[in-house]
Amino acid sequence: MLGAAPRYDAIVVGAGIQGSFAAYHLAKRGRRALLLEQFPLPHSRGSSHGQSRIIRSTYPQPHYARAMPECYRLWAQLEAEAGVQLHRQTGLLVLGAEGSPAFGACLQSLAQHGVPRELLSAQELPRRFPGVRAYGGETAVFEPTAGVLRADKALRAVQDLFLQAGGALRDGEKVVAINPGPVVTVRTSAGVHRAGSLVITAGPWTNKLLAPLGLQLPLQPLRVSVCYWKEKVPGTYGSAAGFPCFLSLRTSQTPHDVYGLPASEYLGMVKVCYHHGCPVDPDERDREPEGSALPDIQILRGFVSRYLPGLEPEPAVVETCMYTITPDEDFVLDRHPQFSNIVIGAGFSGHGFKLAPVVGKVLCELSLGQAPGCDMEPFRIQRFPGQRRAAL
Numbered sequence: 323m324l325g326a327a328p329r330y331d332a333i334v335v336g337a338g339i340q341g342s343f344a345a346y347h348l349a350k351r352g353r354r355a356l357l358l359e360q361f362p363l364p365h366s367r368g369s370s371h372g373q374s375r376i377i378r379s380t381y382p383q384p385h386y387a388r389a390m391p392e393c394y395r396l397w398a399q400l401e402a403e404a405g406v407q408l409h410r411q412t413g414l415l416v417l418g419a420e421g422s423p424a425f426g427a428c429l430q431s432l433a434q435h436g437v438p439r440e441l442l443s444a445q446e447l448p449r450r451f452p453g454v455r456a457y458g459g460e461t462a463v464f465e466p467t468a469g470v471l472r473a474d475k476a477l478r479a480v481q482d483l484f485l486q487a488g489g490a491l492r493d494g495e496k497v498v499a500i501n502p503g504p505v506v507t508v509r510t511s512a513g514v515h516r517a518g519s520l521v522i523t524a525g526p527w528t529n530k531l532l533a534p535l536g537l538q539l540p541l542q543p544l545r546v547s548v549c550y551w552k553e554k555v556p557g558t559y560g561s562a563a564g565f566p567c568f569l570s571l572r573t574s575q576t577p578h579d580v581y582g583l584p585a586s587e588y589l590g591m592v593k594v595c596y597h598h599g600c601p602v603d604p605d606e607r608d609r610e611p612e613g614s615a616l617p618d619i620q621i622l623r624g625f626v627s628r629y630l631p632g633l634e635p636e637p638a639v640v641e642t643c644m645y646t647i648t649p650d651e652d653f654v655l656d657r658h659p660q661f662s663n664i665v666i667g668a669g670f671s672g673h674g675f676k677l678a679p680v681v682g683k684v685l686c687e688l689s690l691g692q693a694p695g696c697d698m699e700p701f702r703i704q705r706f707p708g709q710r711r712a713a714l
């Protein structure tokens with residue numbers, strides 16, 4: 323088979339939300355694209371499963387805030403193409419200590435990007451949102467245009483539209499070896515595929531695929547608890563009652579942000595989670611972390627009892643998801659330093675879902691040898707000095 327013409331213009335490894343969007347953009351541009359997924363779809367073993375994700379413009383980092391108008395436009399386009407409602411506007415409440423740098427950066431970004439917003443003092447907050455108490459005297463800003471993405475429906479819609487645009491999707495097919503070159507050869511559990519370029523969007527498994535390609539990135543997979551808390555009075559924390567998404571910025575008692583979404587997945591239960599988790603090997607995700615109690619759940623119990631007095635302070639449902647975090651929590655969107663037709667999209671650090679339409683577009687452009695229209699500096703591999711390994 324040596325020298326055989328590649329059947330595909332591009333192969334995308336990993337059918338989470340990022341790989342699915344990259345494949346969708348490739349197929350929409352008329353490219354022959356193959357999307358490979360190790361597990362039978364749909365699955366709940368990565369980072370893109372579950373019913374809900376927050377979409378917001380409140381972003382202290384300007385490179386994400388700038389991308390949000392295009393994200394909203396592309397999500398709306400996807401909804402129109404798929405004929406499915408994927409976005410529900412609920413608003414987002416951000417709680418932070420007055421004068422704290424993190425809260426100040428959010429306010430500044432909202433003002434700079436002309437995002438509608440409403441400032442609320444600690445006293446005003448419970449009048450406007452009766453379920454929430456500013457226990458530590460925090461102030462709040464409300465972003466009314468933020469909301470919830472229906473994550474599992476969105477993932478399905480992108481994959482369906484990719485197939486309709488002529489793409490090929492093979493699930494239950496794990497990539498086991500990558501042979502770089504002008505034509506990239508990919509060996510899987512079921513066969514061999516060739517393409518002019520390769521996009522690696524393997525979530526927490528990314529470094530496992532990169533190791534034989536002489537590259538290890540500072541990506542830390544984390545096992546994250548997704549907790550649902552029961553309302554004391556049914557209906558008080560639903561979006562019909564005007565309860566929004568919220569994001570409570572880190573404090574000395576909660577060293578990472580706490581966030582929540584109005585009740586929707588389970589009747590009468592609100593999703594409230596800690597924006598952190600335990601380091602994990604993604605293939606060992608279900609092994610119990612060391613130590614008897616999960617510190618994240620302890621922190622959440624305290625938060626719920628202090629800030630959300632209308633919820634039972636014990637999680638009624640706990641599920642699992644994974645983050646892949648980078649040291650600066652910025653994404654990696656770049657070409658392999660040695661093989662320019664291998665493109666990497668990784669390290670979405672627990673905030674990548676809302677940005678996936680633009681991430682997929684950038685990965686598609688990189689794999690076509692084009693320069694993306696946005697500033698790529700925050701996403702470059704070079705920002706991590708000394709991460710490359712001479713394993714080849």
Ligand SMILES: Cc1cc2nc3c(=O)[nH]c(=O)nc-3n(C[C@H](O)[C@H](O)[C@H](O)COP(=O)(O)OP(=O)(O)OC[C@H]3O[C@@H](n4cnc5c(N)ncnc54)[C@H](O)[C@@H]3O)c2cc1C
Binds near residue numbers: 524643
């Ligand atoms: C609890 C939780 C809450 C979150 N909340 C938000 C939020 O509110 N808003 C937001 O914007 N984002 C949020 N995120 C982040 C967002 O969900 C992730 O950034 C996003 O899903 C990452 O997608 P991905 O495609 O990179 O990874 P994944 O979904 O993990 O996809 C990678 C895929 O690659 C496949 N794969 C790996 N190795 C191979 C191989 N060798 N061969 C074939 N396939 C392979 C995997 O099976 C997997 O399906 C949250 C994440 C979690 C876990």
Ligand SMILES: O=C(O)[C@@H]1CCCCN1
Binds near residue numbers: 377378569579597672
């Ligand atoms: O991306 C988001 O909007 C949320 C913020 C809180 C942590 C989880 N991700």
